[in-house]
Amino acid sequence: MTSPGTVGSPDGLTAAWLGRALATEVTSVTYEKVGSGQIGACYRLGLTTPDGPRRLIAKLAAEDPASRAFLGPAYRTEVSFYRDIAPTVAVRTPRCHYSALSEDSTTFVLLLDDAAPAVQGDQLGGCTPERAADAVVNLAALHGPRWCDPSLLDLPWLSLVTAEDAKGLDEVFAPAVETFIGRFGDALSEPDRATLREVARLVAPWVVGRSSRFGLVHGDYRLDNLLFPPDGDGVIAVDWQTLSLGHPVRDLAFFLGTGMDPAARAAGERALVAAYHEALTGHGVEDYGLEECFDDYRFAAVQGPLITVLGCAYGTPTERGDAMFLTMARRSLAMIRDLDTLSLI
Structure with missing residues (x-):
């Protein structure tokens, strides 16, 4: 299955998109914003899948498009951490189920385990x-x-x-x-x-x-x-x-x-x-x-x-x-x- 790439807003986190990203069937999705979102924007997702309900955290680029070019290096670093570094160290951090970064580093997506009730x-x-x-x-x-x-x-x-x-x-x-x-x-x-x-x-x-x-x-x-x-x-x-x-x-x-x-x-x-x-x-x-x-x-x-x-x-x-x-x-x-x-x- 080919990667669905990135999305620029939570509206792009559709059931079809998430199904491709997670390589599973997703029949419905809800989201709510969490955190203040100065550098990036985070959303708690509620997914319906054949295996039952599932909750994830989606992390996206900042809502302000003008900020994204300035923040591109930070986005690249975080995506690269989960891809290149997290599997090689023992620090406790949310498991990453999907990561994508645009070629110009202005948009990205991370789908992470929801750590609630932490x-x-x-x-x-x-x-x-x-x-x-x-x-x-x-x-x-x-x-x-x-x-x-x-x-x-x-x-x-x-x-x-x-x-x-x-x-x-x-x-x-x-x-x-x-x-x-x-x-x-x-x-x-x-x-x-x-x-x-x-x-x-x-x-x-x-x-x-x-x-x-x-x-x-x-x-x-x-x-x-x-x-x-x-x-x-x-x-x-x-x-x-x-x-x-x-x-x-x-x-x-x-x-x-x-x-x-x-x-x-x-x-x-x-x-x-x-x-x-x-x-x-x-x-x-x-x-x-x-x-x-x-x-x-x-x-x-x-x-x-x-x-x-x-x-x-x-x-x-x-x-x-x-x-x-x-x-x-x-x-x-x-x-x-x-x-x-x-x-x-």
């Missing part, structure tokens, strides 16, 4: 050490199987950060920091403003630092992109548009630094890094000791304000979004000071 994490509320432990072990299941795997460098849609990339980041990040500081004003403490500006000064050497170890980096591994089942075990990671290559521990520092209250993070981070490291070794990572991992975790803490400031600069402003970015900045900047991260750059 519930989305809350970036504003933060998470408990127990939930954090499950999340970091799942993160190691992304990093460990392809740790320093040279074949990743052969994938045309993934690449390591270059000196030219670092120069470009240096040019855009400092102005973004000043915009961020101006936007939030007195809501940012003087220590936070000072730390942000110091991060901006050092971000170029940081982003190319410690490059001898590399691997897959989710890039936005945070609570809003994690689904937690009601039984409390088996967190599921979603939203793979920002996958890249870099030091994998950046994901770990970003998750703990932005997702936990600073006091709780400081009290529990040694144990959480140890749980992550133990899981890494279980996936075959060798010659990487726990203390070296913790030192890399300290170094990687810059990932928190970097992603937070850039996300705020390029995202669509919302009330919850502003509250989230401010909270993430405060938490991650406290982490940088607690760990004396900037002295390592």
Whole structure:
């Protein structure tokens, strides 16, 4: 059966189209929108098939056609993750039943398992050490199987950060920091403003630092992109548009630094890094000791304000979004000071 390709809107997800995509008979379909849909649009599908009712999540391009050309690289990355990477790693993520990407990368379709009744994490509320432990072990299941795997460098849609990339980041990040500081004003403490500006000064050497170890980096591994089942075990990671290559521990520092209250993070981070490291070794990572991992975790803490400031600069402003970015900045900047991260750059 030939692939039915992509559709530009949920109206294209007809019973006939879905039947071709899933290689089964579909006699009826219903859909409802889920999520906010800033980068892509998600719909919960109810299908009637000969084997009984079936529920899937369909992920499509953003509703605004003008946004699609800009978002094309992100669409290509997510589709490529499910095609090329997901089968080779152990991270828990929804099973993909169908994927398609247009030649110009402006439209795509992913048909994924519906993870309900799992519930989305809350970036504003933060998470408990127990939930954090499950999340970091799942993160190691992304990093460990392809740790320093040279074949990743052969994938045309993934690449390591270059000196030219670092120069470009240096040019855009400092102005973004000043915009961020101006936007939030007195809501940012003087220590936070000072730390942000110091991060901006050092971000170029940081982003190319410690490059001898590399691997897959989710890039936005945070609570809003994690689904937690009601039984409390088996967190599921979603939203793979920002996958890249870099030091994998950046994901770990970003998750703990932005997702936990600073006091709780400081009290529990040694144990959480140890749980992550133990899981890494279980996936075959060798010659990487726990203390070296913790030192890399300290170094990687810059990932928190970097992603937070850039996300705020390029995202669509919302009330919850502003509250989230401010909270993430405060938490991650406290982490940088607690760990004396900037002295390592």
